[in-house]
Amino acid sequence: MYRFEPDEIDAERADHQALLQGTKGDDRDAKRVGNLGEIAFERFCREYLPAEMWTWMNEEAIRRCNPESFSKYDFEVFGFEVDVKTSRDISAFTPEALAENDDEDDIIVMVWHRDNEDALILLGWEWVDTITTKIEMEEKYTGETPAKLEPIAASPMNELIDLGPNTAHLNQMPENPFSPGDRVKKKEGHRGDPAVVIEVLPPETEASIYGNTMEEEAVNVAFPDHLDGGPGDWETIHEAKLASYCDDQDIKLYTYKHSNLEFAEE
Known part of the structure; x- marks a missing residue:
């Protein structure tokens, strides 16, 4: 079991x-x-x-x-x-x-x-x-x-x-430390408001940036000024529903390697 x-x-x-x-x-x-x-x-x-x-x-x-x-x-x-x-x-x-x-x-x-x-x-x-x-x-x-x-x-x-094929014990759990709702910023050269983590993509997802496939785990983030443009107060929405909210309201998401991000101070 x-x-x-x-x-x-x-x-x-x-x-x-x-x-x-x-x-x-x-x-x-x-x-x-x-x-x-x-x-x-x-x-x-x-x-x-x-x-x-x-x-x-x-x-x-x-x-x-x-x-x-x-x-x-x-x-x-x-x-x-x-x-x-x-x-x-x-x-x-x-x-x-x-x-x-x-x-x-x-x-x-x-x-x-x-x-x-x-x-x-x-x-x-x-x-x-x-x-x-x-x-x-x-x-x-x-x-x-x-x-x-x-x-x-x-x-x-x-x-x-x-x-399936004979394989050793596998553990493909995400390695990145982020969860929906976390405030994050780029590790270097960040200016402006922190972004908000919207989705943590499965490790095997072949995310891409500018046509180049990522070799690391990725997260989708949105920026507060875009979220503020939605019809509701996004800060009152449960973190689990942020992806649904952005999808419904066609709010632009940006994909980053998790290793290029760090937690932002609240």
Whole structure:
């Protein structure tokens, strides 16, 4: 199993993205939990799988709190289509529930959201073909369901690594120290107001400046005079929503290598 505790930025983005999806009440909470499940699996991939071997279809949508993409699956891992199923009730992971609307995917990852801690446990994964086969067996079986058919015998998360090339333990977490909302300035020759960090881009993002691809991690920043030109008081907006605000209002962002920036004094 793999445990993940979302930070404040992750939690706020998951909730606001659910709101922008147009969900309300229990549906909004279910969507929020689903978003957190995807964030948790992305963190697992970042720690254990080669970055070039997986893609998160909703990465930009959640980072910018926009409605998710209409991809039929959440991730592509080693060329397999992966759907992440997250539930607050572990007993909800029945074969029928898991296979519903996902019979064309290759793999389902099961994530349990623990309400008391707002933490997530990646319980394991299973091939969709295995799940559908189990459903077919249950439909053919008459009488009381044998105990061996009741639970989903999920494969451990670490076995997902075996589907790809043989690699050592990886940890591709961002190295830069910045978070959305931080005030930063260039290390040398800075004049004027500090910039505001809007987005911390994933380490593998091929950001570019003036047509040249960066070889280091990048952040997107905005300058206060541009933010002041928006319709709202940007300083009252939660840091997790700044990317959404700038995207909605078409506020210009500037990309910098994180190594060229330092924290500015408040």
